[in-house]
Amino acid sequence: MVARLPVWWAVGTMVAMVEPGRIKASYRTDLITVLLGTWFSLGLFLDAWAHSNVPELETFFTPWHAVFYSGFAATGAWILWVVWRNMQQGRRGLAAIPLGYGPAVFALPVFALCGLGDYLWHTFLGIEQGIDILFSPTHLGLIASMITILTTPLRTAWADQDVQAPSLVRFLPSVLALAFTASLVLLFASYADATIYQANGIVRAFSFDKAEGGSSGTNRLAASITVTNLILLTPLLLAARRFRVPVGTATILQIVVMLLSTAVANYENLSTAAAFVLSGIVIDVLLWKLRPSEERIRQYRVFAFAAPFVTWVSFFASAGITVGRMPSVTEMWTGAPIAAGLHGLLLAVVLVPVRR
Incomplete structure (x- = not known):
């Protein structure tokens, strides 16, 4: 006997209309988005641990930054692929961006610019070793854009009136x-x-x-x-x-x-x-x-x-x-x-x- 899938999964594998011109991302899309976001969140925590516990840390190119920025690259590539897939179906402009994903699409270039700024900051001003890591302007830009990306599934659910x-x-x-x-x-x-x-x-x-x-x-x-x-x-x-x-x-x-x-x-x-x-x-x-x-x-x-x-x-x-x-x-x-x-x-x- 074929197992019957829950209704929410069957609906989630399709793209449903929410309002004219806008679509809702599937459950599976939201789940992948937040799991990839978890990847670069863990990278940030590894980096924060290194800043506080590795006194000889003197370079931007570290294993912790590799986890952090590779996680961002994977998350960004996934979100852009979701938008590109919708464009291939004939949608243009905002209509190609699933409901709730607009702020994340905007946050991707912001994160990239802050990442470049972080590299320049560390190159010319050095590596933070204490509480100053929490007040670095480039780090604040990174965390703000990260939160915008991570909260995408919450915005999706919030906009769906069927989810009560x-x-x-x-x-x-x-x-x-x-x-x-x-x-x-x-x-x-x-x-x-x-x-x-x-x-x-x-x-x-x-x-x-x-x-x-x-x-x-x-x-x-x-x-x-x-x-x-x-x-x-x-x-x-x-x-x-x-x-x-x-x-x-x-x-x-x-x-x-x-x-x-x-x-x-x-x-x-x-x-x-x-x-x-x-x-x-x-x-x-x-x-x-x-x-x-x-x-x-x-x-x-x-x-x-x-x-x-x-x-x-x-x-x-x-x-x-x-x-x-x-x-x-x-x-x-x-x-x-x-x-x-x-x-x-x-x-x-x-x-x-x-x-x-």
């Missing part, structure tokens, strides 16, 4: 796009990234330990929790505005972010990473029970408070279990999850001020 309550498999390209985008944003905010903290560092920082810089170390961790919280929560709240987010989305997001975070941290933050993955599972349960959306605004706001609260309770619990004691300043580790929840609630009010 997708299954996890159907939503997978969008989930990966959200996860890698969050990872890239967090990478460029790594000076305020709480995911890279080790358990000992968490306990000492919220104990006002002089080994962690005293109050300055405490301030840094508190600020990192605030920034990291908003970066991880925003993709979920954004998706919940438009879709019935499928169970598994939060877990995938946390796994992707933590895989890349642990690599940058030289795998010294494994207990912290485990806490974030565990919180992702609990957040998926919240998505299943609450079904947050613009129409269900009360549940949307409850979710916006509960998701970060669970995340940071897990964060401190993992640190305490690993070290064998909690931070000595009780107000810090008990109040930080509540503050994060309130920040999430405020973000929900900003994103959805009234019921649709």
